[in-house]
Amino acid sequence: DSGVTQTPKHLITATGQRVTLRCSPRSGDLSVYWYQQSLDQGLQFLIQYYNGEERAKGNILERFSAQQFPDLHSELNLSSLELGDSALYFCASSPRLAHYEQYFGPGTRLTVT
Amino acid sequence: SQQGEEDPQALSIQEGENATMNCSYKTSINNLQWYRQNSGRGLVHLILIRSNEREKHSGRLRVTLDTSKKSSSLLITASRAADTASYFCAFYNQGGKLIFGQGTELSVKP
Numbered sequence: 001d002s003g004v005t006q007t008p009k010h011l012i013t014a015t016g017q018r019v020t021l022r023c024s025p026r027s028g029d030l031s032v033y034w035y036q037q038s039l040d041q042g043l044q045f046l047i048q049y050y051n052g053e054e055r056a057k058g059n060i061l062e063r064f065s066a067q068q069f070p071d072l073h074s075e076l077n078l079s080s081l082e083l084g085d086s087a088l089y090f091c092a093s094s095p096r097l098a099h100y101e102q103y104f105g106p107g108t109r110l111t112v113t
Numbered sequence: 114s115q116q117g118e119e120d121p122q123a124l125s126i127q128e129g130e131n132a133t134m135n136c137s138y139k140t141s142i143n144n145l146q147w148y149r150q151n152s153g154r155g156l157v158h159l160i161l162i163r164s165n166e167r168e169k170h171s172g173r174l175r176v177t178l179d180t181s182k183k184s185s186s187l188l189i190t191a192s193r194a195a196d197t198a199s200y201f202c203a204f205y206n207q208g209g210k211l212i213f214g215q216g217t218e219l220s221v222k223p
Contacts, residue, residue, distance in 0.1 A: 043216075090155060101146055
């Protein structure tokens, strides 16, 4: 158990809908990262927050947004969902800003029908 | 592409044999990391090797790093069926983002 929790484990929703994925980092970790993993794209970095502020952006679509709250948990919001958004979404945390190992949550499997 | 490239894409061996996976990258790095992922599960950090290190051991894992060739290898000795998983190398790019390779799918048959 990495200490990173993610909810829900599974989500099935229809195209055009909006969902929110939640992540709680390891105790004491200030950095939170979001990743998307699909068969065709592999593991793609989406966005990073550090102590409540956005610090780095990857291949995140404009339909997606995230935030990190004062208690350091983070949410990833996915809107106007398309079939191609079906994937595993992982949250990871690390103690500081960069260049350290990351601890991954179990992931949320999103299926868009 | 900034992604690491791993080879082989898939590897099938018998229990007790050694498994070697290779990773190549194109950028300058501070460290290189290896992660394991069991099917559909979260990634688990295995080992981190710094750019000034050439070799590092952790239990049955041995990692080497050759910064002149921009390559790393992960060796799992005396493999077990429980080692069946996908293995990814990862490194931070100059923008501070952790970039993952496409992974090697290891199957260890009992």
